[in-house]
Amino acid sequence: QKEVEQNSGPLSxxxxxxxxxxxxxxxxxxxxxxxxxQYSGKSPExxxxxxxxxxxxxxxxxxxxxKASQYVSLxxxxxxxxxxxxxxxxxxxxxxxSFGAGTTVTVRA
Amino acid sequence: xxxVTQSSRYLVKRTGEKVFLECVQDMDHENMFxxxxxxxxxxxxxxxxxxxxMKEKGDIPEGYSVSREKKERFSLILExxxxxxxxxxxxxxxxxxxxxxxxxxxxxxxxV
Numbered sequence: 001q002k003e004v005e006q007n008s009g010p011l012s013x014x015x016x017x018x019x020x021x022x023x024x025x026x027x028x029x030x031x032x033x034x035x036x037x038q039y040s041g042k043s044p045e046x047x048x049x050x051x052x053x054x055x056x057x058x059x060x061x062x063x064x065x066x067k068a069s070q071y072v073s074l075x076x077x078x079x080x081x082x083x084x085x086x087x088x089x090x091x092x093x094x095x096x097x098s099f100g101a102g103t104t105v106t107v108r109a
Numbered sequence: 110x111x112x113v114t115q116s117s118r119y120l121v122k123r124t125g126e127k128v129f130l131e132c133v134q135d136m137d138h139e140n141m142f143x144x145x146x147x148x149x150x151x152x153x154x155x156x157x158x159x160x161x162x163m164k165e166k167g168d169i170p171e172g173y174s175v176s177r178e179k180k181e182r183f184s185l186i187l188e189x190x191x192x193x194x195x196x197x198x199x200x201x202x203x204x205x206x207x208x209x210x211x212x213x214x215x216x217x218x219x220x221v
Binding site for chain 2: 095097
């Protein structure tokens, strides 16, 4: 079992819609969680971090964490063409970040 | 902003060559990491370092070594490059466990 699993996608949403990305993790000891955005040919860029159960909002992005269900999600509201990218979920445990394989999002104009 | 600089954006090397990938960060971070990223396999940890002259193996260390002689610099070494080491290599640094990584721009290595 992979340490971090994401819904495989790809995900296509119309401009202005909500994109919903999901992630589960296997290690209950995981302490902090991150979402990265990666444009094609570029390196990952940190967009959200979350440490406690519940929701965390930053602009058009909302991260949700449920430690009991070992579940992390990312909502992108009012999706824009510039949001088209691969989104990586990551969980911190022990000494490192473990990454999911990523979900590719395409926002249709 | 933290800056993580990788010395080469693209590299082409021959099988059997010794390859050095350099990474420098400018924010006095103690933690530095080397990952490789391959389609369908995601990001996999090769080596990491918590401090100068300290190194730990990650998930896929075989065929690689690292050097950290100064706090700001973490080098990845491919002792004898092979074609299965063709990949995107990403260096990252981190302030502490509550913070995510900051990645460098990546080095796309092709071994022919």
